[in-house]
Amino acid sequence: MxxxxxxxxxxxxxxxxxxxxxxxxxxxxxxxxxxxxxxxxxxxxxxxxxxxxxxxxTVETTFRNIGIRELVGYAPIAGMQDYQDAAIRHTFADYQPEGYIKAIATPGGAGAVSSVIWNYSDPGDAVLTHDWLWAPYKSMCSETGRKLQTFSLFNENKGFNIASFEAEVREILKQQDRIVIILNTPGNNPTGYTLTNEEWDAVIEVVKENAKADNKSITLLLDIAYIDFTNDPLKSRAFMKKFKNLPDNIFITLAFSMSKSFTVYGQRTGAIIGLSSSKEVIEEFTHVTQMTARTRWSNVNRGCMQIMSTICNDPLMxxxxxxxxxxxxxxxxxxxxxxxxxxxxxxxxxxxxxxxxxxxxxxxxxxxxxxxxxxxxxxxxxxxxxxxxxxxxxxxxxxxxxxxxxxxxxxxxxxx
Ligand SMILES: Cc1ncc(COP(=O)(O)O)c(C=O)c1O
CATH class of the missing domain: 3.90.1150.10 (Aspartate Aminotransferase, domain 1)
Structure with missing residues (x-):
């Protein structure tokens, strides 16, 4: 050429x-x-x-029973209300913290992660994650003019390396006012590592400490693609309760994916869930993530969202x-x-x-x-x-x- x-x-x-x-x-x-x-x-x-x-x-039977119009029809940009509710209920289960919460449909967890990177960082910004990582994070950053920076996931005892995490958060916030931090747990891809509840306490402490200045903001992006495949999927959500009463310059986002949890990988259905102590932060989140959806992929697979709401509205299923x-x-x-x-x-x-x-x-x-x-x-x-x-x-x-x-x-x- x-x-x-x-x-x-x-x-x-x-x-x-x-x-x-x-x-x-x-x-x-x-x-x-x-x-x-x-x-x-x-x-x-x-x-x-x-x-x-x-x-x-259960997914296969539900899928095969979805009517043709549900399968082929367009969906609202944010996803059907029933789906949004089901995504929130499924994600938090017994551990929903107080706060304003909203779910917006995305094409899988990948769509959720890329939407947060795009909307909560600036061109040229560093986005932070652990060194053992799902490779697409890197391309999602480079594709949008961000750079992915990493901290060491493990310390010498093969536990979460809080010192490395802290050092990188502090360093990056010297250079820029906002930061997106991606943590992929439980069942991290590629290692299978899951942060313990004590490690979560330490992470939240570091985040709070580094968000003390009013001109700084931290968006924590939790990639929970494997949350349903731990030894105790319910208890593995316990850390989510810790996100209550955070100041409004700390924003919690969760990338929910139906791919693994419902074994519908190619149907490209997920959601980005925002959690904040501030109503305005959640309203803003609702607007910006829908704008990203409308301009990149428009709406999400209606039939697949219907699978989730059908199952989640039926306790036996x-x-x-x-x-x-x-x-x-x-x-x-x-x-x-x-x-x-x-x-x-x-x-x-x-x-x-x-x-x-x-x-x-x-x-x-x-x-x-x-x-x-x-x-x-x-x-x-x-x-x-x-x-x-x-x-x-x-x-x-x-x-x-x-x-x-x-x-x-x-x-x-x-x-x-
Ligand atoms: C760590 C991690 N996050 C997110 C995803 C997103 O998957 P999907 O876009 O299919 O929901 C995957 C898929 O392999 C993954 O491994």
Missing amino acids: SKSLVGIHAEGKIYTDKLLDTSAAAARAISLYGKENVTNGSSGVMCDENSTLICLP VESLQKERDDSMGMISKRADIFMNEASKFELDVLPYCGGFFITIPTVKPDIACEYLQKNNIFLVPLAKGIRIAICSIPTIQVKGLAGQVVEALKNTSEK
């Missing part, structure tokens, strides 16, 4: 995605060798013991869906236990896994190790500082022995 035709902001952008590349490579291997001979730990979707994508039965989720989490936990036990026998360093879809092995040579594994038909995702295993998608039979194969790959790549 002799001359670039794109606007200046788009010049030089190259779209690459190691995650999708690994999934595509796994799919090619499966078509050549058969799924029983390929370990596909690339993608964050739940698969059963036959490597088949799971759609939870809520109960059966919860049981199905618990069973699926039981399956993931069993796989994770096998992996962790084998890993500890090999003294393989694994980041602390508390729940969610992924387990991560830290290493300095993730790409070479993953290439080695691929030669043995094992498809895992190389990250900047580790190897991510989507334990949610690997049948138990293939999890057995996997830790040993990772050890072997690391050994074989250590001299390279």
